[in-house]
Amino acid sequence: MNTETYEIRGRQFRTKADYARGYRDNQTIERIEREVDMLDLEAVEELLTDLKRGKYHFDTLIGDDYIEEIGELADKLRVEAQAEVESSKKRKGHIKSKTDKSGATGSVSSRKRSKKFTDYDDDMQQEIIKVLKRDQLKRRVMMLILALCILGSVGYLVFYFTLYEKNDMEYTELAELKKEDVGGTVEINYEEAKDKPPVLKKYETLYQKNRRLVGWLSIPGCDIDYPVMQTSNNEYYLDHNYNQDYDKNGSLFMDKDCTPAFPNDNMIIYGHHMKSGKMFGNLNRYAKQDFWEKNPNFNFDTIYETGTYAVMYVFRSRIYAQDEIVFKYYQFIDASSADEFDSNMDAMADMSLYDTGVTAVYGDRLITLSTCDSSEDAGRFVVVAKKIS
Secondary structure (H helix, E strand, O other): OOOOOEEEOOEEEOOHHHHHHHHHHHHHHHHHHHHOOOOOHHHHHHHHHHHHOOOOOOOOHHHHHHHHHHHHHHHHHHHHHHHHHHHHHHHHOOOOOOEOOOOOEOOOOOOOOOOOHHHOOHHHHHHHHHHHHHHHHHHHHHHHHHHHHHHHHHHHHHHHHHHHHHHHHHHHHHHHHOOOOOOOEEOOOOHHHOOOOOEEHHHHHHHHHOOOEEEEEEEHHHOEEEEEEOOOOOOHHHOEOOOOOEOOOOOEEEOOOOOOOOOOOEEEEEOOEOOOOOEOOOHHHHHOHHHHHHOOEEEEEEOOOOOEEEEEEEEEEEOOOOOOOOOOHHHOOOOOOHHHHHHHHHHHHHHOOOOOOOOOOEOEOEEEEEEEEOOOOOEEEEEEEEEOO
């Protein structure tokens, strides 16, 4: 779900590490352009030769782009030089040529140009100066645009990390609002709470702050300790936090069809797989069996009751087309019979990355944690657990 990208010289990078390599390549290019006269054909051709021979090292495709750019610049300067020659021929009917040491006529397209600026008449010199000034202006504009892009990227990174720290503080404060579990419940006098069980005292303050709260998930080994939200759709909390502010990290949220007040056979919780580790960013640690062996259980409380869960299945899946006939874990919320429940268990057991030895029977209560997985298009990483207390 994370589509965060960084851009340098028209190239986009998906990770901070790739962006850092691209940034180093761009610094190399800036150093080259400070040292080389980009309006001098001889200097540009020599630079092109050095680039092709690998004199300068690049780690990203920015280097390939730059070689093509210098090749195009060299072609442009050759064309301009030739145009200057042809224009001079038309006005003068001839052009002065210098003879090299061997006596051969000098060529403006050779690597060592034999023709000097002073060989042209005043009109031609003025035309050449105009061309050079125009190209110099273009180069300055490009450098300004590049500088603004770099400044914008740096500004974005500062904003991102500031927001990151702010989110950290907010969730720490929310965790502190949970009261110590001294037991007992409290009646909430909200209209929508009618016919629902009373709320646990430990979640009273949080629930009164936001009535979309349905529980709290804690998985210490994954640095997951967040409130779980729910709305009438599965979209709002993709980009909103507990305080209902826009937040690209989103929130952990329960599937709209689940009823935490009257638990389903299987309650599904979704969350973004953030590269920062936020939300379900570290859930895929369960892909390794040795991690599960150290962290076989985790806690999920609804606002109505506490719960400890034992991990049963860990697998990778994806979002399928509506007409595909295949087990779709995200559609399993309630089973209409023991046979249907067992069929779902068998399907997940077959997909599981390893055998935990934990099983379930019809009547047990399950929870499914789901996040994005980059191993395939529309991929998902899934952890399924059974309530044991």
